Amino acid sequence: MANLNIKSEEANTYGAIVIGSGMSGGFAAKELCDKGVKTLVLERGRSVVHNKDYPTTNMLPWEFDHKGQIPEDIQRENPVVSRCYAFREDAAHFFVKDKEHPYIQEKPFDWIRGYQTGGKSLLWARQVQRWSDFDFEGPARDGFAVDWPIRYKDLAPWYSYVEKFVGVAGYADGIPQLPDGDFLPGIELTAVEDYFKGVVEQQYPGRNVISGRCAHITGNAEYYAKQGRGICQHRVLCQRGCPFGGYFSSNSATLPWAARTGNLTLQNDAVVHSIIYDEGKGKATGVRVIDAHTKEMTEYYAPVIFLNASALNTNLILMNSTSSRFPNGLGNDNDIMGKYIGFHNYRGGVSGEYEGLGDFTTEGKRPTSGYMPRFRNVQKQETNFLRGYAAGIHGTRAKHVSYDGLGEDLVNNISSAEYGSWHIGSHMMGETIPKETNYIALDESQKDEWGMPQLRVNVEYDQNDEDMIKDYREQVSEMFDAAGFKNIKTWDDERRPGLDIHEMGGVRMGHDPKTSLLNKHNQLHACPNVYVTDGACMTSTSTQNPSLTYMVLAARAVDHAFGNS
């Protein structure tokens, strides 16, 4: 018996365990495998193999039963995920349905999840802007959360490293608050965006409009061929999975790369219950895993554990990892785990029309659009709210057909089109202030199908967010007006927190074990062989789409754990 146990323990022992195969877990796995570490990646959802399991990827628009729309009964049963812009007939199979994985909304919160190999990396919006010291120094300067234990210089080489592997299209724009990276050829702005850029940069010093840097391959084809990926063909059907591997996902890039080293074991349907803490050794020794189908529990062991289960699930796993040393969750000596949750405020929008540039249109499609880096409170505090917002800027030449009439008139109307004016739209991406009162916790009695405690989510907007929305609407409207745009409309769509799909925090980084959970290398202060390098680690949110920074932190943490071995 004893022998058998030792044998199974040996069989279940790895050099490292990575919990989660999404954006950051995939990158951690690739780095570990490249360093020769036998790595077990645990993915709670089903297997999705690049190109093999993209059932809709080559479907033509007319081949969808509902031409893209989600049927009413599915929407009624799944109100949360139905609010996500990408939950459409072509990609619905990559989203978690509300009922299958319940959670408790103490306050309204849309938790959008992707439980499969690659997680949400299949579905992301692919915008990859670097952070700068204006972001890392924010909490210390403005007196919220705690000081980040890292600065831009700590991440800069890792940004370059990750960008090169991912493939990032962009221009060197020379903007202090949005550092340039190692870019492939950029994708140009549309005529109206470029015109707006000129107006803004001339009339509003310190404000810029750029082409959003995006994780798409636009050059260096030979290098990416080694990953089995090709140049982006601008299908802009990314959410289905890309047959060319044109955009970055764990499925197309990091996981197959890791697999080719021979060091990767990827286990699907593996719901992590908790991390095993050995009090004698004073460290984590492994992970308890529930088989999603049989519900049987198995233990896996490794000297180093990477936790990349997605921000809120990483919190859940740690809070569920209790022992007599850590009765409130692994590493949670200060009882702040699950608190200081942040997200991005996407509520504001502005649109307008431009009658100029009438002789021009665009040709082709593009996987990105214009972007205004944060311009509020960058160098110093100058408004009645803290921090600021970035803004998406997307301008297209309208083309209209008339739907008037019936019979031959109607058929004629819809078979010919004419140009309208240029349409320009914007949405805000606001930094939120992580607060103790925005928290998640485990419910004491309600469990899911796998016996895991359900998460209680208690996250809401505050007055700072409201003031920022007001300022965004005023400022962007004013800039649109300055550019001569007409018919300017502005709105607050009052979306719930979470729909930004940029939830962060709960296991924040910091200098001091009394006020933070992770050190500057993303190790739990109180259990340093556990690294948390997904959204849970974020001390503040900045305005930039966060995935790139998660991958950077993951790559850097692997280097810390295993050096140049």
Next chain:
Amino acid sequence: MNRRLALKQLALAAGGIALIPSCTFSEEEVLTAYDELEITASDAEQLQAVIDTIFPKTTLKGGVELGVDQFVLVMANDCLAENEQQQFVKGLKGFGSFTKENFGTSFTKMDEAERKTHLQSMMAGTEKKGEQQLATQEFLAITKKFGLQGYMKSEYYMTEIMPYQQVPGPVFIGKKKIDASEKVNING
């Protein structure tokens, strides 16, 4: 998969419809493909006549040829909120008798010009309406909306009228001088 099979069965059912005298209307079987609607083959035929009037065959293909009527039923069955669905069904099921009462001839027995004129009048107007009149108006509005979607997302429209390219290629030109001789393509 089931849906496609069901559509094939519907096509067969619709083919046999001419043999069923209208007096046995109420005894017709409900079409299983549209379980939410509980409509019969005669109802489907009625809708087909409406689609044929809204999207007739001209030098371009007509809506019926493109299966637009079947698409409208799929969407009404799967993608409408309950109250809209009730109005749609009420308007559709009462369409024959409503047109007969109001215009003296039921819709399917009208010639093409009459159909068009009366459809237009039924769809227009914001004055106070009776219950069935409202249902008819809503039924027709939904039929036109889904009909447009079905026509404009059909393979025919997206390949021959406004060609769609699934793989446009890596070139994107942000500022291109418009060539007036080039047809404006909403899917281009």
